[in-house]
Amino acid sequence: MSDDGTFSRRMVVGAFVLGLSACSSRPTLPPPSKPLTRTEDAPFRAHPPAVEANAAASLPASAARRLANGVSVEVVERRALPIAAIVVAMRNAGRESANDPAGLSALTGRTVLSGVRLGNGQVVAKPSVHGRALTVLHNDDATLFGIEVVAGAVPIAIELVASVVSRPALDAPAFEFALNEQLDAAAEQSRSRFFHLQTASLQSLYGVDHVLARAPLGTQQSLRTISASKVSAFYRAGYRPSSTGLFVVGDVDAERVFELAERHLGSWAADGSEPVADTVPRVRVSQSPRSLMAFSAGGMATVLLTVPGPGHQDADRVPFGLVGTALSGSALSRGNRELSHHDVKSYGVWSLSHVRARASELFLGFTVEPEDLGESLARMLDLMASVGERPFAAPELERVRAHHLGNLSDMYAKNSTFALHLAELFGQGGSPGEFARLYERVRSVTAAELKRAAVAWFRRDRVQVAVVANPYENGQTLRRFGNVEWFKLEVQTVD
Amino acid sequence: MKVRRAEVQIGVRATLAAVLLVLLCSGRANAEPDPLRSYVVRSSPAEHFRLTNGLEVVLQRDTAQPLVAVVVAYRAGRAYDPRGHEGLAHLVEHLTFRGSRHVASAGMYEHLESAGSVRWNGATGADLAVYYSVVPKSRYALPLWLESERMAFTLERFSEASLELEQARVRKELLQRGLSQRSFSLALNQALYPAGHPYRQSEDELGDVLAADLSDAAWFFQSHYRPDNARLVIVGDFPETMATVVRRYFAPIMNPPGTPSRPRAVERTFSSRETLTVTEPLLLDGGLTLVFPAANGSDPDAAALDLIVLLLSGIGPWSLENALVRQNAIAESVTTELRRADLASHVYIEMQLRPGVSPERAESVVDDLMARWASFADAGALREARTSFIVDSLLDIEDPLDRAFRHLDCLRSFGEPFQFGKHVQRYRSVTLERARTAARRFLNPRARLAARHVDGGRSCAGVCISHDSEGPE
Numbered sequence: 001m002s003d004d005g006t007f008s009r010r011m012v013v014g015a016f017v018l019g020l021s022a023c024s025s026r027p028t029l030p031p032p033s034k035p036l037t038r039t040e041d042a043p044f045r046a047h048p049p050a051v052e053a054n055a056a057a058s059l060p061a062s063a064a065r066r067l068a069n070g071v072s073v074e075v076v077e078r079r080a081l082p083i084a085a086i087v088v089a090m091r092n093a094g095r096e097s098a099n100d101p102a103g104l105s106a107l108t109g110r111t112v113l114s115g116v117r118l119g120n121g122q123v124v125a126k127p128s129v130h131g132r133a134l135t136v137l138h139n140d141d142a143t144l145f146g147i148e149v150v151a152g153a154v155p156i157a158i159e160l161v162a163s164v165v166s167r168p169a170l171d172a173p174a175f176e177f178a179l180n181e182q183l184d185a186a187a188e189q190s191r192s193r194f195f196h197l198q199t200a201s202l203q204s205l206y207g208v209d210h211v212l213a214r215a216p217l218g219t220q221q222s223l224r225t226i227s228a229s230k231v232s233a234f235y236r237a238g239y240r241p242s243s244t245g246l247f248v249v250g251d252v253d254a255e256r257v258f259e260l261a262e263r264h265l266g267s268w269a270a271d272g273s274e275p276v277a278d279t280v281p282r283v284r285v286s287q288s289p290r291s292l293m294a295f296s297a298g299g300m301a302t303v304l305l306t307v308p309g310p311g312h313q314d315a316d317r318v319p320f321g322l323v324g325t326a327l328s329g330s331a332l333s334r335g336n337r338e339l340s341h342h343d344v345k346s347y348g349v350w351s352l353s354h355v356r357a358r359a360s361e362l363f364l365g366f367t368v369e370p371e372d373l374g375e376s377l378a379r380m381l382d383l384m385a386s387v388g389e390r391p392f393a394a395p396e397l398e399r400v401r402a403h404h405l406g407n408l409s410d411m412y413a414k415n416s417t418f419a420l421h422l423a424e425l426f427g428q429g430g431s432p433g434e435f436a437r438l439y440e441r442v443r444s445v446t447a448a449e450l451k452r453a454a455v456a457w458f459r460r461d462r463v464q465v466a467v468v469a470n471p472y473e474n475g476q477t478l479r480r481f482g483n484v485e486w487f488k489l490e491v492q493t494v495d
Numbered sequence: 496m497k498v499r500r501a502e503v504q505i506g507v508r509a510t511l512a513a514v515l516l517v518l519l520c521s522g523r524a525n526a527e528p529d530p531l532r533s534y535v536v537r538s539s540p541a542e543h544f545r546l547t548n549g550l551e552v553v554l555q556r557d558t559a560q561p562l563v564a565v566v567v568a569y570r571a572g573r574a575y576d577p578r579g580h581e582g583l584a585h586l587v588e589h590l591t592f593r594g595s596r597h598v599a600s601a602g603m604y605e606h607l608e609s610a611g612s613v614r615w616n617g618a619t620g621a622d623l624a625v626y627y628s629v630v631p632k633s634r635y636a637l638p639l640w641l642e643s644e645r646m647a648f649t650l651e652r653f654s655e656a657s658l659e660l661e662q663a664r665v666r667k668e669l670l671q672r673g674l675s676q677r678s679f680s681l682a683l684n685q686a687l688y689p690a691g692h693p694y695r696q697s698e699d700e701l702g703d704v705l706a707a708d709l710s711d712a713a714w715f716f717q718s719h720y721r722p723d724n725a726r727l728v729i730v731g732d733f734p735e736t737m738a739t740v741v742r743r744y745f746a747p748i749m750n751p752p753g754t755p756s757r758p759r760a761v762e763r764t765f766s767s768r769e770t771l772t773v774t775e776p777l778l779l780d781g782g783l784t785l786v787f788p789a790a791n792g793s794d795p796d797a798a799a800l801d802l803i804v805l806l807l808s809g810i811g812p813w814s815l816e817n818a819l820v821r822q823n824a825i826a827e828s829v830t831t832e833l834r835r836a837d838l839a840s841h842v843y844i845e846m847q848l849r850p851g852v853s854p855e856r857a858e859s860v861v862d863d864l865m866a867r868w869a870s871f872a873d874a875g876a877l878r879e880a881r882t883s884f885i886v887d888s889l890l891d892i893e894d895p896l897d898r899a900f901r902h903l904d905c906l907r908s909f910g911e912p913f914q915f916g917k918h919v920q921r922y923r924s925v926t927l928e929r930a931r932t933a934a935r936r937f938l939n940p941r942a943r944l945a946a947r948h949v950d951g952g953r954s955c956a957g958v959c960i961s962h963d964s965e966g967p968e
Contacts, residue, residue: 026579032713038749039647049636057561080559131883331604402611409561414893
């Protein structure tokens with residue numbers, strides 16, 4: 001290097017030239033050829049094609065039977081493919097009482113499935129048919145066991161699900177296996193950012209100890225307090241013929257299914273006396289100003305707004321759901337317009353509807369850059385509070401109606417989702433044919449009903465707010481909306 | 496009529512009854528009782544033809560469905576990004592939603608949602624840019640109108656304003672992916688694909704996307720979004736005249752000059768045991784991914800490998816869950832997946848290790864299991880896997896959109912739509928010897944990549960990457 005720094009300057013110039021040449025090494029693409037459009041236009045292209053008038057969706061019919069011991073059976077015959085889905089639902093088996101440790105219901109379902117006594121007395125864990133395992137699902141209203149099989153295996157599958165619910169081993173190996181599995185599942189669940197936001201919101205809505213605010217899988221702490229005898233007691237109380245629904249959708253004959261149900265479930269008698277019908281505390285939504293919980297994390301902010309809504313049997317259940325769709329969950333929702341999603345001002349507003357027998361919740365979520373958090377939150381809260389003030393014009397009503405009918409049709413497209421839907425409706429207190437009534441209710445709902453539901457349920461003081469954000473970047477912004485309670489996430493979350 | 500005569504009929508269109516009897520019993524059925532001896536599949540066979548402009552069409556009518564699924568796939572995936580223009584395929588996929596001559600910007604959303612479609616989108620994969628929608632059967636023609644607009648009249652609506660908006664949207668999508676996972680998946684991608692490979696990702700995809708100009712996007716669209724580079728698949732309850740409707744919308748669409756290009760790549764071989772280590776500061780949830788090469792869809796060992804992967808991902812004695820989660824407390828969870836693409840296919844084994852378990856221990860358990868596969872002689876397990884795979888296949892074609900994608904996969908591998916009878920025969924013919932051959936070819940424990948995502952603790956200053964190999968076998 002020379003003393004006068006000439007070499008240094010050369011180096012800088014050299015680096016600059018190298019940099020330029022590096023930039024210019026990005027190959028230049030050829031221009032598009034002209035004309036850009038070669039296809040000739042035609043008058044029919046100017047407008048969308050007409051709706052096919054004679055192609056309205058028709059729902060498949062279901063056949064139902066109630067066995068003498070109270071088991072309910074519902075069958076939908078669909079013959080296109082030689083397959084069927086079988087789901088057995090245990091109504092009430094999803095409902096824990098306030099004294100039960102969180103996760104007891106789900107653990108009972110797993111234990112039941114982890115030791116099934118077959119007709120020959122053999123006990124098997126996680127039984128399967130042709131490699132398809134029987135699975136267990138759990139929600140606040142019911143525990144569901146389901147399997148998909150080829151049509152020829154329907155008799156085996158019905159015998160199997162009957163064995164699962166009526167003849168579980170409930171022995172130590174089954175309990176240990178189920179407990180370990182559920183501990184892992186609970187750990188996995190705690191990695192979800194949405195899980196933390198949802199749990200905090202439900203606890204704020206219903207109270208920390210309320211059963212509706214619990215994580216259905218329980219926590220590491222609550223699961224470790226559950227004994228095998230507690231699981232057995234919960235089984236005896238909740239798994240009873242009178243609270244059992246069997247649902248079969250697919251390439252089956254309804255009469256044959258009724259015969260099989262009678263053969264495998266008809267002689268099942270419950271132990272002991274009927275449990276108390278209502279073990280779930282009444283839902284009391286906080287009337288205090290909304291609470292605001294924030295979880296510390298870096299990067300972008302995620303917001304969850306929760307609106308408590310009516311239970312499944314409430315007349316407002318369908319209008320409430322349609323108001324939710326008007327606000328979020330579709331590309332053209334009011335929420336997406338409010339946050340200028342189409343102009344890329346936001347990542348969009350999504351929604352999740354959580355319907356249960358006694359209560360429901362609408363969750364609206366969005367993710368924003370930290371600097372947009374305050375304005376976006378204020379806009380969304382105003383939008384929700386005023387949703388009843390803006391009329392639901394015919395195009396908007398038809399759009400949200402079409403969205404809901406589309407969702408239902410989508411569920412009916414597959415045997416498994418159809419059977420699960422039937423089972424969920426049963427868990428929520430529905431009776432046979434409930435899916436068709438729900439479909440008709442959506443078809444007939446009016447703008448006036450939406451407005452009434454919007455005014456009744458979307459009050460500003462009912463909306464709960466939970467946020468994952470960085471306290472240093474967003475603390476001041478969030479305090480504008482009320483008292484903020486911060487929590488530290490102990491795990492690395494994903495969503 | 497002229498157009499119809501000139502069309503090329505691909506394969507044989509079954510004109511017999513819409514009832515297809517698939518007999519699965521072979522000569523061995525007596526010795527090996529098979530609960531799936533026969534199936535009756537009542538869906539119509541798929542109709543497969545090509546329009547004069549080159550557009551390949553598959554139609555499958557299923558009147559049991561309340562829905563119609565429409566999929567258009569262009570050979571315009573990430574592998575087609577020109578060098579130095581990473582992300583261009585993805586950006587153009589976005590731009591095609593910004594309106595056409597007869598559809599306003601965001602009009603696609605509006606039309607589809609108003610029609611009651613709850614599943615519609617576009618996606619850019621390694622090989623394909625795919626657009627799909629599922630609509631009620633009364634609106635079966637709507638996606639045809641929209642997709643013909645996209646193919647023929649979108650380019651003239653590309654604008655600086657749209658480009659800017661979609662660059663911002665792609666930027667958000669890229670940033671939304673977790674930083675940590677992004678660095679790991681990028682390192683894994685670069686370890687799998689050498690420089691110049693069409694599947695190799697660059698560190699600065701975002702920079703390339705933001706540097707793209709309108710002319711680049713227009714050139715890419717013109718090069719790849721053309722009838723002779725696309726496939727249209729429709730499944731569901733549509734009228735018998737659907738082929739006529741397809742011709743009305745798509746037959747007049749003209750191709751731009753030239754012919755579509757195809758990316759090429761030299762096969763990436765695994766000749767040794769390779770280890771990629773990605774170390775990050777304060778990484779709470781480390782993981783381990785093992786990658787083995789895999790047969791592409793048309794390979795004679797493809798069916799055998801599919802069955803092996805099914806057994807690996809099950810819960811029996813040949814499964815990874817059995818070896819890693821149930822018998823040994825090594826991993827909290829493990830998933831096995833066969834990912835097929837035009838230029839490279841791999842088996843991915845991804846696991847979440849339990850706290851305190853070293854990656855070496857997990858790798859050793861996986862390697863031991865894979866070594867056992869070379870002498871696989873469990874006829875019962877193979878029989879169960881065959882049956883299970885066929886049942887899975889039936890369940891996979893229940894949903895019209897899933898079935899449309901199944902047709903696309905078969906077109907890529909075999910040049911013809913999915914046919915259940917052929918599919919069954921393919922898997923029925925897998926023998927123990929064929930399974931052992933496939934295992935030796937593809938699941939060699941001394942020729943694979945282990946990618947470790949590990950915590951560097953507080954002292955770790957940033958992401959550190961090392962890629963070592965033990966040397967050839």
